Amino acid sequence: MEKAAVLLSAVVAAMSLTAEETALKTAFDGKFWVGAALNERQIMGRNPEERKLIADQFNSITAENCMKPGSLQPREGEFNWRMADRFVDFGVENKMKVIGHCLVWHSQLPRWMNEKLKGQCTRDEAVDIMKRHVQTVVGHFKGRVKGWDVVNEAIEENGSLRRTVWLNTIGEDYLLLAFRFAHDADPEAELYYNEYNTENPRKADRMVKLVKDLRAAGLRIDALGMQTHVRLDHPRLGAYAASMRKFAEAGVKLMVTELDVSVLPAAWRMSADVSRNIAYDAKLNPWPDGKLPESVQKRLSDRYAELFRLFLEYSSSLDRVTFWGVSDRDSWLNNFPVRGRTDYPLPFDRSLHPKPLVKTIEELL
Numbered sequence: 001m002e003k004a005a006v007l008l009s010a011v012v013a014a015m016s017l018t019a020e021e022t023a024l025k026t027a028f029d030g031k032f033w034v035g036a037a038l039n040e041r042q043i044m045g046r047n048p049e050e051r052k053l054i055a056d057q058f059n060s061i062t063a064e065n066c067m068k069p070g071s072l073q074p075r076e077g078e079f080n081w082r083m084a085d086r087f088v089d090f091g092v093e094n095k096m097k098v099i100g101h102c103l104v105w106h107s108q109l110p111r112w113m114n115e116k117l118k119g120q121c122t123r124d125e126a127v128d129i130m131k132r133h134v135q136t137v138v139g140h141f142k143g144r145v146k147g148w149d150v151v152n153e154a155i156e157e158n159g160s161l162r163r164t165v166w167l168n169t170i171g172e173d174y175l176l177l178a179f180r181f182a183h184d185a186d187p188e189a190e191l192y193y194n195e196y197n198t199e200n201p202r203k204a205d206r207m208v209k210l211v212k213d214l215r216a217a218g219l220r221i222d223a224l225g226m227q228t229h230v231r232l233d234h235p236r237l238g239a240y241a242a243s244m245r246k247f248a249e250a251g252v253k254l255m256v257t258e259l260d261v262s263v264l265p266a267a268w269r270m271s272a273d274v275s276r277n278i279a280y281d282a283k284l285n286p287w288p289d290g291k292l293p294e295s296v297q298k299r300l301s302d303r304y305a306e307l308f309r310l311f312l313e314y315s316s317s318l319d320r321v322t323f324w325g326v327s328d329r330d331s332w333l334n335n336f337p338v339r340g341r342t343d344y345p346l347p348f349d350r351s352l353h354p355k356p357l358v359k360t361i362e363e364l365l
């Protein structure tokens with residue numbers, strides 16, 4: 001009898017523990033979608049526990065890599081849909097908002113495309129390459145992918161257009177063309193422009209100008225994506241918020257598209273230029289064993305709290321908040337901009353348990 005009572009109370013304790021935990025998507029329901037970027041292992045569903053965690057916690061997904069041009073069109077005219085189809089099927093099955101990332105970028109291009117665009121390529125040929133890629137990809141996922149990062153990272157820190165293969169071959173109107181081709185292939189799909197370091201006012205102003213240029217040309221843009229690869233102390237929240245205000249005033253929706261908070265020492269000041277890599281140094285990797293000191297864990301929760309307070313304040317304009325990954329184990333920040341570090345930027349720890357920050361942000365509601 002006594003044994004049964006002990007057992008019963010243990011069962012009740014376990015049940016109330018899970019009942020106490022609220023899924024992220026449930027906590028922010030009615031405010032914004034909560035998403036995660038998925039890598040290939042997660043898309044293949046190799047770990048059922050993780051698969052369940054993703055379906056339980058998130059109602060939007062973005063492909064971390066498998067929809068980039070290098071993955072989708074490895075050889076000219078030959079498209080490889082295998083991984084991306086599985087990714088989209090998973091989202092559709094779970095009634096998630098599926099995001100396509102990304103159509104036109106200067107990074108992770110297939111070698112043939114990069115070589116053609118860097119060689120003796122005429123403007124018409126370059127437009128043709130872009131048109132065929134964008135229309136084939138958007139057409140393939142028509143009706144299943146809800147929105148596309150049409151152009152990714154086209155603006156420099158000084159507010160000028162980045163000198164990419166697209167700008168060099170086509171000229172400034174490549175941005176307008178990309179949005180036109182995407183719209184033509186699926187008029188129902190939402191279209192976004194996505195950028196990092198959006199707190200930089202010169203970048204933010206240029207993004208607003210892009211919105212105006214698109215509209216002046218009779219084209220549609222639905223949202224500006226703020227990647228939001230941030231650190232504990234950079235950027236200042238005020239600067240980040242000022243850009244949010246600017247974007248909201250431009251009359252587009254806002255999306256936080258790639259959220260993570262690095263706790264590691266900065267290897268340089270600016271965040272997400274994927275072409276850069278810095279040499280490993282133990283000083284840059286203070287907590288290599290996967291255990292974060294409590295004081296830092298607390299700072300991480302506080303940083304997440306100030307960000308989510310702002311997100312909630314803007315929830316009438318903010319459509320979605322997507323984390324760039326699920327657990328710390330898989331974060332790209334473990335290898336960027338320095339290879340082989342141990343970072344702690346995401347809501348779930350290396351054993352897939354929710355970190356204290358999850359409770360902190362849910363309690364803001």
Ligand code: XIL
Nearest residue numbers: 064065101152196227258272274332
């Ligand atoms: C990153 C992925 O997370 C890595 O796995 C890959 O090696 C490089 O790209 N901005 C973006 C994302 O728009 O596509 C990048 O993703 C991170 C920075």
